[in-house]
Amino acid sequence: MFGRSATAGNYAYATTRVKARKSFLFPRETYMKLLQMSVPEINRFIGESKYKQEIDELATRYDGIDLVEYALNLNLAREMNDILGFCQGELRVIMWAYLMRWDVWNIKSLLRGKFYNATEDDIRETFVPAGSISMQDFNDLLKKGSVPDVVEGLSKTIFYKPLINALDDFNKTKTLAPLENTLDLVYYENLLSIDLPGTKADELFVSFIRREIDFTNLRTLFRLKRAGLEHEKIMPMLIPGGARLNMDDLRKLAQAPGFDDFINLLKEYSYWAETAEAVDRYRQTGSLNAVEIALYKDQIAFAEKISHLYPLSICPILGYAIRKNVEVNNIRTISRGKEMELSDEVIKSQLVI
Amino acid sequence: MVDGLVAIGAGIAVGLAGIGSGLAEKDIGAAAVGAIAENPKMFGQALIFTVIPETIVIFGLVIAILLMFL
Numbered sequence: 052m053f054g055r056s057a058t059a060g061n062y063a064y065a066t067t068r069v070k071a072r073k074s075f076l077f078p079r080e081t082y083m084k085l086l087q088m089s090v091p092e093i094n095r096f097i098g099e100s101k102y103k104q105e106i107d108e109l110a111t112r113y114d115g116i117d118l119v120e121y122a123l124n125l126n127l128a129r130e131m132n133d134i135l136g137f138c139q140g141e142l143r144v145i146m147w148a149y150l151m152r153w154d155v156w157n158i159k160s161l162l163r164g165k166f167y168n169a170t171e172d173d174i175r176e177t178f179v180p181a182g183s184i185s186m187q188d189f190n191d192l193l194k195k196g197s198v199p200d201v202v203e204g205l206s207k208t209i210f211y212k213p214l215i216n217a218l219d220d221f222n223k224t225k226t227l228a229p230l231e232n233t234l235d236l237v238y239y240e241n242l243l244s245i246d247l248p249g250t251k252a253d254e255l256f257v258s259f260i261r262r263e264i265d266f267t268n269l270r271t272l273f274r275l276k277r278a279g280l281e282h283e284k285i286m287p288m289l290i291p292g293g294a295r296l297n298m299d300d301l302r303k304l305a306q307a308p309g310f311d312d313f314i315n316l317l318k319e320y321s322y323w324a325e326t327a328e329a330v331d332r333y334r335q336t337g338s339l340n341a342v343e344i345a346l347y348k349d350q351i352a353f354a355e356k357i358s359h360l361y362p363l364s365i366c367p368i369l370g371y372a373i374r375k376n377v378e379v380n381n382i383r384t385i386s387r388g389k390e391m392e393l394s395d396e397v398i399k400s401q402l403v404i
Numbered sequence: 405m406v407d408g409l410v411a412i413g414a415g416i417a418v419g420l421a422g423i424g425s426g427l428a429e430k431d432i433g434a435a436a437v438g439a440i441a442e443n444p445k446m447f448g449q450a451l452i453f454t455v456i457p458e459t460i461v462i463f464g465l466v467i468a469i470l471l472m473f474l
Contacts, residue, residue, distance in 0.1 A: 063431035067438035137438075363431065 059248070060142030062363040068137055069371040072130075075101055076378050079404050085385045086395050090115055093386050102126050117176065119386040123379045124179045128153075130375055131181035134368065141248065145256070145365050147183060148242045149372070154182035155234045157189055158201075158210065159227075165198050166227055184208060198230070213237050232288050239264055239290055252364030255357045259369065261294035262353060266346045268293055269322060272304055273339055276313040282306045295321050325349045340401070348403055351377060377403050414468035421464025428457035 077100075085093055097119070098106035105122040113121055131150055138146045157178050164174035171193045180186040192204045198221065202214045213233045220229035242260055247253040268289045275285045282305040289301050296304075300320065307313035314330060317323055329345035351373055358370025381402050388398035436450035 061434060063434035064438040067435040068442050071439055071442035137441075 060140035065138050066367045069368050073371050082404055090389050094118055116386055116390045123383055127379045128179050128181040148245055151182050153179050154184045155238045159231055161201055162198055162227055165201055210237050252361035252366050256365050264290050265293035265296045266350055273342055276310050410471050414471045417467040418464045421461045425457045425460045
């Protein structure tokens with residue numbers, strides 16, 4: 052009762068604020084409504100909602116799908132920075148480390164953009180400056196000419212030394228995989244190394260992160276096994292520290308001779324229940340999208356469940372951060388789908404609702 | 405001697421009740437400010453929820469008055 056020091060975090064204040072914000076998230080019916088609209092109509096609709104400020108700010112510079120894209124990214128970044136702003140003590144430390152996933156996202160976008168010679172504007176469009184690296188720093192990095200120059204520009208971040216070490220592999224293989232894997236590894240290592248007080252809620256938070264590692268590894272395995280890669284090439288791309296799949300399990304799965312053998316082997320593991328239905332759908336359609344969405348939905352459902360268990364903890368804040376990201380992704384998916392004139396059924400199959 | 409002990413008892417009754425209220429109000433107050441920050445219309449409700457633990461102090465005060473005057 053008295054043991055919680057000033058560094059413990061303002062749980063009551065922060066969790067109430069995110070709960071209030073959660074009530075403003077779009078319900079399922081809104082996505083169904085958006086599915087009936089064209090891109091300009093979607094722009095107008097979200098311009099009258101909580102995205103108004105961003106749409107108003109950007110409407111003079113962009114239009115159509117670009118306006119939706121920039122407004123969604125800006126809103127998401129502001130929302131995450133807001134959360135970080137009102138969290139204090141250990142809560143802030145945890146959120147800071149968690150939101151570094153946007154640094155990883157942005158650095159990956161930047162590296163991919165530079166690797167494939169994309170324009171600065173094209174790269175900038177994908178940025179979500181919601182992490183620890185500011186938009187100003189990313190604008191400076193955008194001016195760098197090559198992938199090694201970008202890595203050199205990250206000297207003030209925790210990613211710098213591991214990325215420098217991975218540059219040799221990048222030069223040898225001429226693919227971005229070693230750099231991207233290093234970013235993921237550093238992110239999860241940093242997140243799992245936070246000194247948490249060890250409450251039940253903290254344990255749930257750690258188990259959420261470990262499940263995320265499992266799902267990331269499963270996704271990688273599904274993709275790479277289908278592409279027919281050998282296990283020596285798959286193993287460096289897997290992240291240690293998962294909840295139910297340790298490195299030995301992952302090695303066994305990676306060593307499966309073919310994709311069907313991999314699926315059969317997966318049936319022995321506890322994640323089969325979450326993926327079985329989606330694997331059936333993959334067999335019908337030939338697209339791994341169903342599997343990836345099933346894994347993603349399961350992770351969101353877990354976050355939603357734990358966010359109700361301990362009201363005064365990191366869990367409700369984590370739950371909101373994830374739900375907000377899902378909302379932004381769903382609106383983006385609908386807008387992109389409408390722009391490409393995909394059918395409502397196809398777009399709906401891509402939504403996480 | 406007895407009067408002194410009664411006064412100490414009354415002081416403890418109010419003091420401990422006050423500490424109890426403070427502990428209860430700490431999180432409620434923080435949550436109330438959070439709710440108002442997101443939605444200023446919540447001010448009335450937030451205020452009511454914040455003062456509910458005040459009743460504990462009133463119980464302490466009643467005990468103190470009973471001790472002092474009865």
